[in-house]
Amino acid sequence: MKALYIASTGMSAQERNVEVISNNIANMRTTGYKRQRAEFQDLLYQAYRRAGSATSDSGTQVPVGIEIGSGVKLAATARVMTQGNVVPTEKELDIAIRGEGFFVVALPDGRTAYTRDGTFERDSTGLLVNVDGFQIEPGIIIPSEATAVSISRDGMVEAYLNNDSIPVQLGQIQMARFVNKGGLESIGDNLFLETPASGDAQIGFPGSQGMGALLQGYLENANVNAVTEMADLIAAQRAYEMNARVISGADQMMQATAQLR
Incomplete structure (x- = not known):
């Protein structure tokens, strides 16, 4: 039957x-x-x-x-x-994306991954990394003598060294967007990989080329x-x-x- x-x-x-x-x-x-x-x-x-x-x-x-x-x-x-709720964390290396785009992460095996998780830290050399120690592109090193770090809406990272009143520019965080972001491959650890269905990554800076803006001291919750x-x-x-x-x-x-x- x-x-x-x-x-x-x-x-x-x-x-x-x-x-x-x-x-x-x-x-x-x-x-x-x-x-x-x-x-x-x-x-x-x-x-x-x-x-x-x-x-x-x-x-x-x-x-x-x-x-x-x-x-x-x-x-x-x-x-x-869709966009998740953005909540404050009061941690200077936490970054949320408001709008389109992903952070670009360099994996140890040479591949490039993408994430919406902006929980970042400094490793032993001062390099900006995610919670697994993977480098955020491009490689931005925060000096050990930095007393405060400022990250603008367009991804520019600046640091105040010692007691200086004028910050030093350290670099600008890159972002990526895709024609079909739903076609990305999930590999766990809040990371995605590019696939033929997603299209090639379009690399740019926050606030330009359709990318969203960054919010320092915030994180994006799950949707x-x-x-x-x-x-x-x-x-x-x-x-x-x-x-x-x-x-x-x-x-x-x-x-x-x-x-x-």
Whole structure:
């Protein structure tokens, strides 16, 4: 009975849906996290009678055919790249992006990654790095004698050395944007990689070429809405239960057929 297989695809799809929702909820407090949404497609159809087929020699046609579907599949887990809430942290090396763009991160293996997480620190040499110690492009070194660091909206990094009243420019933070940012590959650690679907990275500076502005002393929260996720979770659970009922109903029908004499 095809209903068993069709319902099983529905249960499998909703199981994946719950996994996506649970990952969103788990990352509610992850800086710069962008929520995902499960998207589904129906499977192939078996046509028992095609619409438009002839029903007589006079040219009459079937207005509506008979098609039975094969179930559902998970087609994509699209990432929703909307802006998260920006909150103050009072930490001078925390930076939030208001608008488009990603920070550019140099990975130890030579690859370039991109992130919305602006939780930055200084390493032992004074180099500006993320929480994993990966360099933020371009390499900006903050001297050990710096008493204060200033980061402007356009990414210019300045430091006050010792008791000087005039800051010294250390460099300007780069940013990247993509034609299809939803096509970026997630590799964990709040990092994304460029893919053929995302298009090439367009490198520029904050506040120009469509890039957003930087806010020093702020971080961007995840764009996860707890109420929305809970509502989606309940809907997924009910859909799973209804598919399970279909399997139970199909089993009862098969049992009744087997008991016929």
